[in-house]
Amino acid sequence: MPIGPYENFATCVAAQQEKGRDEEQAKKICGTIEANMTKMLVLRKSAEEQCYTLGVVYEPDVVDTEGDFAKAETIESAAWAFMERLQTMAKGASTILKSCLDAEGEGITLDVTELTEMAKADGLDDQHLQVDEPLGTIVESYLAPTDLDIGGQQVKKGAWLLGVRWTPEMFTKIKSGERTGLSMFGRLDRVKGVPVGE
Amino acid sequence: MANKIVQLFVKNIAAVDKAANRRQFLVIKSAKEGAVKMSKEAMTFDEAMMGRKMHKVYMALSEHYGALMETLDSIRNSDDENKGAAIKGALTGYIGAMTKAVPGMMTEMEGDEGKSALDPASLITVRDQMDTIIKEMTMADVKDKKAPDASALTKMAHGIAAMFGRAAGATDETIAELEKAAKGEPEVVVPAEVTARMAKSETEAAELKKSNEELAKQVTALREDAELRKFAEEVAGYTSIGLDPTKDAALLKSVSEKLTPEHAGRIRELFKAAVAQAAASKLLGEIGSSAMGAAAESAAGQVQQKVAEVMQKNDKLSIEQARGAVFAADPALYERWRVETTVKV
Numbered sequence: 001m002p003i004g005p006y007e008n009f010a011t012c013v014a015a016q017q018e019k020g021r022d023e024e025q026a027k028k029i030c031g032t033i034e035a036n037m038t039k040m041l042v043l044r045k046s047a048e049e050q051c052y053t054l055g056v057v058y059e060p061d062v063v064d065t066e067g068d069f070a071k072a073e074t075i076e077s078a079a080w081a082f083m084e085r086l087q088t089m090a091k092g093a094s095t096i097l098k099s100c101l102d103a104e105g106e107g108i109t110l111d112v113t114e115l116t117e118m119a120k121a122d123g124l125d126d127q128h129l130q131v132d133e134p135l136g137t138i139v140e141s142y143l144a145p146t147d148l149d150i151g152g153q154q155v156k157k158g159a160w161l162l163g164v165r166w167t168p169e170m171f172t173k174i175k176s177g178e179r180t181g182l183s184m185f186g187r188l189d190r191v192k193g194v195p196v197g198e
Numbered sequence: 199m200a201n202k203i204v205q206l207f208v209k210n211i212a213a214v215d216k217a218a219n220r221r222q223f224l225v226i227k228s229a230k231e232g233a234v235k236m237s238k239e240a241m242t243f244d245e246a247m248m249g250r251k252m253h254k255v256y257m258a259l260s261e262h263y264g265a266l267m268e269t270l271d272s273i274r275n276s277d278d279e280n281k282g283a284a285i286k287g288a289l290t291g292y293i294g295a296m297t298k299a300v301p302g303m304m305t306e307m308e309g310d311e312g313k314s315a316l317d318p319a320s321l322i323t324v325r326d327q328m329d330t331i332i333k334e335m336t337m338a339d340v341k342d343k344k345a346p347d348a349s350a351l352t353k354m355a356h357g358i359a360a361m362f363g364r365a366a367g368a369t370d371e372t373i374a375e376l377e378k379a380a381k382g383e384p385e386v387v388v389p390a391e392v393t394a395r396m397a398k399s400e401t402e403a404a405e406l407k408k409s410n411e412e413l414a415k416q417v418t419a420l421r422e423d424a425e426l427r428k429f430a431e432e433v434a435g436y437t438s439i440g441l442d443p444t445k446d447a448a449l450l451k452s453v454s455e456k457l458t459p460e461h462a463g464r465i466r467e468l469f470k471a472a473v474a475q476a477a478a479s480k481l482l483g484e485i486g487s488s489a490m491g492a493a494a495e496s497a498a499g500q501v502q503q504k505v506a507e508v509m510q511k512n513d514k515l516s517i518e519q520a521r522g523a524v525f526a527a528d529p530a531l532y533e534r535w536r537v538e539t540t541v542k543v
Contacts, residue, residue: 049228050227050228051227051228052225052226052227052228053213053223053225053226053227054223054224054225055217055221055222055223055224056219056221056224057208057211057219058219059219059221062219063200064218064219064220065216065218065219065220065249065250066201066218067200067201068200068201068202068203069200069201069202069203070202070203070206071202074203074204074205074206075206077206078206078207078208081207081208082208082211123210123211124210124211124212124213125210125211125212125213126212126213127212127213127214127215127260128212128214128260128264129212129264129267130264135213138211150224150225151224151225153224155224161224162211164213166213170213171228173213174213174223174226175226175228178215179213179214179215180214180215180216180217180222180223181214181216181217181219181220181221181222181223182211182212182213182214182217182219182221182223183211183212183214183217183218183219184208184210184211184212185208185209185210185211185212186206186207186208186209186210187205187206187207187209188203188205188206188207189204189205190201190202190203190204191201191202191204192201193199193200193201194199194200194201194202195199195200196199196200198202
């Protein structure tokens, strides 16, 4: 299997060794490239099918099953921060990979502060089990600019909508009804006893 | 009144079975089916209340289940040599925690009539997920030849799932489904063709066994006949002392088989000695009764004739004395007589 610009893994290792890296370093670099290529292949395969859902992450001034609600501006802030963070992590990962390839035998220093987060950078989960493997790709994330009617369902202005292309395994669960909606996971601050909408 | 969220940081977004926002997917698209519209039936108040209660129960279950999975993963990836015991410990802890938590869940669901308070599909999903993890764990550990007893673990997992269902008031049908593997080995369905072949093979094997037994009996009988013939031939040598080959071959066989070789040999010596004694008595009887008792040309006949002649000349001599005189006068005749009358013992 091709490894990035190289014909196969052995060719990749040989090329890295020609650049002055020892065998262990060469294999680590080629392994990183291979892992990213594999992930891309998986995503490409699932893209051939649609495996798509559009769902509401949260909508303003609607009390959820936990007795919480949020204003539109709070949801907007969270939605933007979420997407910014994902893209920042993707850019960081890209930078690290590029640094590895361009190091040309010299030592490189990695800031691993958010490396754990990068290892699971698709922003998706299954049943809040903190699943490590790829589950899909977020292809749409937007805030309803006005009240919408989508497929006969009313969506309030300011609702956070998420479009996802899931892996075939996850999509099978969705089609079978094992997964019916979206739920966010993170941190929040509450003010108790507030009339809904205020 | 409600809780207003004022600061929100979203780490990830999960696909879930029951979303806290009470929303289902607006659009689902797959390659072949295209867009699938979701149901837009209005939710009733009771359904909304049930959703709230179920969500709390679900979250409580998820916390325990998540902790169990985390423990099992940790065990799977550890260097622990006795992973089976560690897993058993984790499951025991899990059961203990659930036993404490379930009453609270029951209280949460109180007031709802009937069963099926929990979604049976969720329980079955929990059970299936546990099965999957156990299978993966077993596959991983096979490399190290430390595989835990997957069958026992699977039974425990199914038993736990059934316990949830029972505690949460699931229907009997759901509990039966969950307990299917917990009660024992899964039923093995054997195709009719295989059953027929097995039955045929069993019949053939039984016939073959019967035939072998008959052949074995025949061989045994033949061997016994051959041995009896051998003993009958031997007994034929003892007819002079009253033994009958047709009747006493079995007796001699029994003597040979049941007595020690020394004793059996001694009995044969006695038989032969008796035969010799009978032969000698017959000879002497013939000598005493008639000079024509033995053929004239035989040594015995010549000895009889000469003994008679000596006794006629000296009537005071006994037969033995006369015979001794004959043998002393004719050593060659004695030698011929001895050879002729000797019975090998």
